[in-house]
Amino acid sequence: MTQRPQAGQTLPVENKQVHSQWPVGAKPDDHSAMPWFQPAPWYQHLARFMGMTDSQCYMLGADQPGDSAAEWQLALYCSAGGRQINSLSNYYSPALGPKAPALPGDWLQLFETVGKTYPAIQRLQLQPLTAGQQQQLQQLQVPGWGFFFSHCSDNWTARAENYWQQRPSQLRNTIRRKRQKLVADGAHIDISQLATPELVAAYWQVYQHSWKPAEPNPDFINALLDLASHNHSLRLGVLWLQGRPVAAQCWLVADGVAAIYKLAQDQTFDHYSPGTVLTAALLDHVIEVDQVHTIDFLTGNDHYKAQWMDNMTPLYQLQAYRLNQPAALLQFALLRLKARIRQWKQRIVAVARTR
Structure with a gap:
């Protein structure tokens, strides 16, 4: 069981468990765990x-x-x-x-x-x-x-066991401070296994206001969200602030591994660091609820990943x-x-x- 970063109130998180959990370590119904064995x-x-x-x-x-x-x-x-x-x-x-x-x-x-x-x-x-x-x-x-x-x-990957104890104190302190600010201003988080129209629209709204270039194939992402919804792999997180989505993330969970697949943060709200707070909430979710043993940041050597992960x-x-x-x-x-x-x-x- 993970230990949450010390101090600060916890953001209200609504876990929309639309599909029943498949056993820890088991593969989805089509016998292919995403994304490591992509069907x-x-x-x-x-x-x-x-x-x-x-x-x-x-x-x-x-x-x-x-x-x-x-x-x-x-x-x-x-x-x-x-x-x-x-x-x-x-x-x-x-x-x-x-x-x-x-x-x-x-x-x-x-x-x-x-x-x-x-x-x-x-x-x-x-x-x-x-x-x-x-x-x-x-x-x-x-x-x-x-x-x-x-x-x-x-x-980049990290072990889920004693995850927060392995993180730099600077990162833990940042999460605590930013979470307190967001809680005070009325923020909340949705974590869903189902790509509902509302959450998908929220994801794309955040993406369009993020630092990222235009998505080359948005239809592929929509198809992936739908596919992951049906095989129980999806963990779609959205952080809302005063009714507006300001951070969104798509994770894929299968076979005891949680993959951080797509991240986006509305640049207008960078001073809140909503993406950092949402990442921490999803980490708590996959470790405590899904009981994964490994966190996988997939491809790319972005410098910030070293704070969150252990091995490259x-x-x-x-x-x-x-x-x-x-x-x-x-x-x-x-x-x-x-x-x-x-x-x-x-x-x-x-x-x-x-x-």
Whole structure:
């Protein structure tokens, strides 16, 4: 059980438990926990809002016709006439899925299947990869393929146990002071498992008045909110001040993990720090009510995340080149050369600094 930040009144929080709780540690009804095992509808929505056609996208896995022993499945899309294959992912995708290969044999099967399905393929690009997946692929010997890895983002996480004791005193004091001010001015918080029209409208009102650029695919977010409502993963929080929504957040809870997915704060009310207070309320909710064991800030290395989280791990991109294709072989060789030159320059600078 978490300990709340000391001192100050607690904002009134209305927990709208529209759906019954599924057991802690259990997955939703479709047997896919979001967003770490993103179900097929996630990718269907993502493909549509990325402007992909059905002929460009497909699911590749061991459960293709004729093979019933499925252990992995990836959403992919092809471009350049089948010469380039990419994981169906972007800034909305915190993991490779729906279910990434877990064993060396699965990864080998992936490259073998891609090579047979698209004989003219030159490059396969996969992201985001965890550090464990990247290390596993680095150790893998795949005949006819050359691998090039690069850093693409970062992932911050924290343990839920004794969460508040691990936070900096400055953050706890800020939460206490800002909460007191908001309580005095009549603020309250809604936390809902259902994306009601009122709360969705409140989310977009806050977003439009936030520091963030225009949402590239609002329809995808609306579809995600609806999907998460139906599989019980959604925790949609809105902080209201005198009848106006001033902070809104979308969290996804599944399999003992709470993911902080989308945040927005009305800049007009920055002096209240409503987003900070709402984050604290949602943290209390997922730890006390949902009994999660992990808090996940997903992708991005924003500096403020270090105050809220304990551990940062890098995420990677893999560019795999088919070495029997002359154009792919040349691209791979150039990438390796550029990487070597960059390493040499870094060593020269490091030596110069020591003198």
